[in-house]
Amino acid sequence: MESDRQIVITGNWKMNKSTEETVAFVKGILPKIEAANALIYLAVPFTVIQPAVEATGGSKLVIGAQNMHDATDGAFTGEIAGGMLKDVGARFVILGHSERRHIFNESNSFINSKIKRALLDEIQPVLCIGETLEEHESGKIEEVLYTQLKESLEDITPEQLAKMIIAYEPVWAIGTDKTATPQHAQDTHRLCRDYLADKWGKEVADKIVMQYGGSVKPENAKSLLEQPDIDGLLVGKASLNLDFFSQIVNYR
Numbered sequence: 001m002e003s004d005r006q007i008v009i010t011g012n013w014k015m016n017k018s019t020e021e022t023v024a025f026v027k028g029i030l031p032k033i034e035a036a037n038a039l040i041y042l043a044v045p046f047t048v049i050q051p052a053v054e055a056t057g058g059s060k061l062v063i064g065a066q067n068m069h070d071a072t073d074g075a076f077t078g079e080i081a082g083g084m085l086k087d088v089g090a091r092f093v094i095l096g097h098s099e100r101r102h103i104f105n106e107s108n109s110f111i112n113s114k115i116k117r118a119l120l121d122e123i124q125p126v127l128c129i130g131e132t133l134e135e136h137e138s139g140k141i142e143e144v145l146y147t148q149l150k151e152s153l154e155d156i157t158p159e160q161l162a163k164m165i166i167a168y169e170p171v172w173a174i175g176t177d178k179t180a181t182p183q184h185a186q187d188t189h190r191l192c193r194d195y196l197a198d199k200w201g202k203e204v205a206d207k208i209v210m211q212y213g214g215s216v217k218p219e220n221a222k223s224l225l226e227q228p229d230i231d232g233l234l235v236g237k238a239s240l241n242l243d244f245f246s247q248i249v250n251y252r
């Protein structure tokens with residue numbers, strides 16, 4: 001049974017697509033999302049944020065980024081600030097994605113500082129958490145996820161938390177074709193929601209949108225979204241394909 005929380009389905013393009021491909025994709029997806037009962041977000045590369053925003057033509061498609069730095073400006077060669085993202089029309093930012101944590105060694109405290117900056121810059125933070133295969137197999141899921149939530153959300157108020165999205169993405173399911181079972185994803189979302197309720201209060205925990213990510217495909221979107229604590233999806237590979245992404249968005 002679905003909850004009455006808003007469903008949010010996000011495509012994460014990672015390091016893919018040119019300007020031409022972006023504009024064609026956005027124009028192609030717009031008619032397909034009209035009847036969807038979900039909010040649709042696309043996290044695109046920095047270089048195509050502006051063309052993507054322009055191509056949306058004020059529709060309900062929300063364009064965002066996949067990362068940002070925690071400073072407002074300065075000598076940080078190769079980095080990008082929240083204000084710059086906002087300037088080109090980004091409305092949300094993915095923070096703490098497992099590829100940032102594992103390939104670029106981002107820590108919970110750095111992610112925490114980026115979340116605070118994004119909130120100040122009025123860009124909605126989408127915080128990703130998730131356990132590795134080793135942690136999964138050694139039964140450390142709770143410990144890992146609670147630590148990620150505790151440290152990434154340190155000093156965040158319930159009011160600020162209510163503005164965010166949390167995405168549970170088990171690392172072993174990302175890009176592996178090994179989707180978590182709907183039951184595992186549900187149980188983990190419940191664990192996280194209970195933890196949030198305990199630390200930040202039941203009101204915000206009941207309200208916050210929690211997405212599942214990791215090998216989401218047209219074939220498994222519906223069964224995942226039918227779980228009471230799964231309010232959305234974070235879709236990597238399948239969001240690069242217009243046909244697959246529109247099937248996911250219209251999962252019903």
Ligand code: PGA
Pocket residue numbers: 012169173174175176177213214215216234235236237238
């Ligand atoms: P995937 O990626 O759907 O390709 O597994 C998900 C993600 O990394 O957000």
